[in-house]
Amino acid sequence: MSAAGVSERLDRLPFTRRHLKVLTGSGIGWALDAMDVGLISFVIAALAAQWQLTGGETAWIASIGFIGMAVGASLGGLLADRFGRRQIFALTLLIYGIATGASALAGGLAVLLVLRFFVGLGLGAELPVASTFVSEFAPARIRGRVIVILEAFWAVGWTAAALISFFVIPASDDGWRWALAIGMVPAVWAIVVRWGLPESPRWLSRRGRDAQALSVVASFEASPALLRAARDRSEPVPPAMGEDTGMPAASAPAEASPAPPATIRGRVAALWASEFRVRTACLWLVWFCVNFSYYGAFIWIPSILVAQGYDLVRSFGFTLIITLAQLPGYAVAAWLIEVWGRRVTLSVFLAGSAVCAVLFGTAGTEWAIIAAGMGLSFFNLGAWGALYAVTPEMYPTSLRATGSGWAAGVGRIASIIAPLAVPPLLVVGGAPVLFVVFAVFFVVAGAAAWGLVDKRGVALDDR
Numbered sequence: 073m074s075a076a077g078v079s080e081r082l083d084r085l086p087f088t089r090r091h092l093k094v095l096t097g098s099g100i101g102w103a104l105d106a107m108d109v110g111l112i113s114f115v116i117a118a119l120a121a122q123w124q125l126t127g128g129e130t131a132w133i134a135s136i137g138f139i140g141m142a143v144g145a146s147l148g149g150l151l152a153d154r155f156g157r158r159q160i161f162a163l164t165l166l167i168y169g170i171a172t173g174a175s176a177l178a179g180g181l182a183v184l185l186v187l188r189f190f191v192g193l194g195l196g197a198e199l200p201v202a203s204t205f206v207s208e209f210a211p212a213r214i215r216g217r218v219i220v221i222l223e224a225f226w227a228v229g230w231t232a233a234a235l236i237s238f239f240v241i242p243a244s245d246d247g248w249r250w251a252l253a254i255g256m257v258p259a260v261w262a263i264v265v266r267w268g269l270p271e272s273p274r275w276l277s278r279r280g281r282d283a284q285a286l287s288v289v290a291s292f293e294a295s296p297a298l299l300r301a302a303r304d305r306s307e308p309v310p311p312a313m314g315e316d317t318g319m320p321a322a323s324a325p326a327e328a329s330p331a332p333p334a335t336i337r338g339r340v341a342a343l344w345a346s347e348f349r350v351r352t353a354c355l356w357l358v359w360f361c362v363n364f365s366y367y368g369a370f371i372w373i374p375s376i377l378v379a380q381g382y383d384l385v386r387s388f389g390f391t392l393i394i395t396l397a398q399l400p401g402y403a404v405a406a407w408l409i410e411v412w413g414r415r416v417t418l419s420v421f422l423a424g425s426a427v428c429a430v431l432f433g434t435a436g437t438e439w440a441i442i443a444a445g446m447g448l449s450f451f452n453l454g455a456w457g458a459l460y461a462v463t464p465e466m467y468p469t470s471l472r473a474t475g476s477g478w479a480a481g482v483g484r485i486a487s488i489i490a491p492l493a494v495p496p497l498l499v500v501g502g503a504p505v506l507f508v509v510f511a512v513f514f515v516v517a518g519a520a521a522w523g524l525v526d527k528r529g530v531a532l533d534d535r
Contacts, residue, residue, distance in 0.1 A: 080531070095221065106230045113233075140194075158271045231395050237374075350523055355524060363487040398450070404454055418462065422451075434503075465525070
């Protein structure tokens with residue numbers, strides 16, 4: 073079975089229970105990732121007081137994890153293109169789940185920093201691999217929406233982190249340890265992912281494993297709903313096996329991609345071939361700017377509120393309310409991305425993020441802080457959903473995980489810099505100057521989004 077045949081058959085399918093299993097299986101892993109990142113922002117605020125840490129030391133707790141993310145994102149994509157999406161996805165969950173649980177036992181800053189690096193290593197590799205994995209199953213006409221829904225699991229995880237932090241961390245001096253111990257859950261979930269989800273048939277076909285690719289596609293075509301529909305019409309085969317379903321067609325079958333480069337250097341160099349040069353440059357710029365503003369703001373919001381005079385419980389409560397606005401942001405982005413397209417949706421949500429960043433930095437009352445923070449959550453996380461949807465679409469199957477991983481890796485460089493930049497920016501001009509800087513990065517990202525290729529409704533491997 074050719075790669076083009078795999079793509080055509082997958083794109084003709086409706087959204088089935090098998091798709092839902094892939095989406096939720098990956099999404100729960102995604103939510104657990106978000107829970108870990110969210111937890112550390114609250115843990116930093118608690119440790120700063122308990123361990124009497126300086127601003128620079130607390131910044132390093134965040135940044136060392138992002139150093140691990142940068143390495144993990146770059147390696148994870150390369151490994152997923154070589155060994156498969158499912159295996160690397162499960163391995164990344166296992167690494168960061170164990171490291172997060174071990175972090176709960178840390179007795180000092182040095183040990184915590186080492187463990188946070190390994191947490192970041194697993195976390196950084198997981199996100200681009202998961203988005204690539206899900207995008208390769210989703211039918212073309214709803215692919216963007218499915219990936220935004222996948223990203224929406226981030227809000228579920230961050231909300232869980234806020235709830236855990238609100239109820240667990242302030243309860244005792246060891247509250248932050250119990251909060252991190254919950255991060256062991258991904259280690260168990262890795263087993264479910266490894267054995268419960270299929271490998272990407274697009275990847276299998278590109279690797280010459282046609283029989284396995286055929287088996288996976290057939291399992292999706294054999295969905296009970298499709299079989300019932302076929303029986304009702306007295307059809308001998310499921311609709312996606314070749315019958316006309318009346319469903320909107322995707323695009324013409326994709327032409328075959330060239331064989332993937334044999335070496336790591338070759339795969340990375342291929343991202344800068346003339347065909348991909350502009351989209352790679354713009355994609356990396358968007359990822360860099362969005363990471364800088366998002367992690368610079370959200371990792372530090374609890375600590376900034378404490379510095380402004382709010383106690384730990386109140387600060388965590390504000391952050392929990394702000395976090396809840398992420399879910400409607402994802403919902404609106406999931407709808408608009410198939411109506412407006414990728415570039416327009418991404419740039420509009422980045423513009424909204426810029427406006428809300430300025431409003432949050434200049435807010436002077438509790439209600440203004442909450443309203444501006446909710447707006448920032450709404451637009452920023454909607455932008456994240458659109459960015460994760462568009463990223464895997466920039467490259468063919470042979471380079472998809474590598475391209476997604478390296479874009480995320482470049483973004484993680486910004487997430488390393490941002491937490492370190494926050495303390496000196498706060499000294500220079502306080503929250504107003506800090507959030508104006510974040511707004512500028514959002515504006516630059518919005519402009520760079522127009523250099524990306526919009527593939528709404530187009531088969532994944534169309535060049």
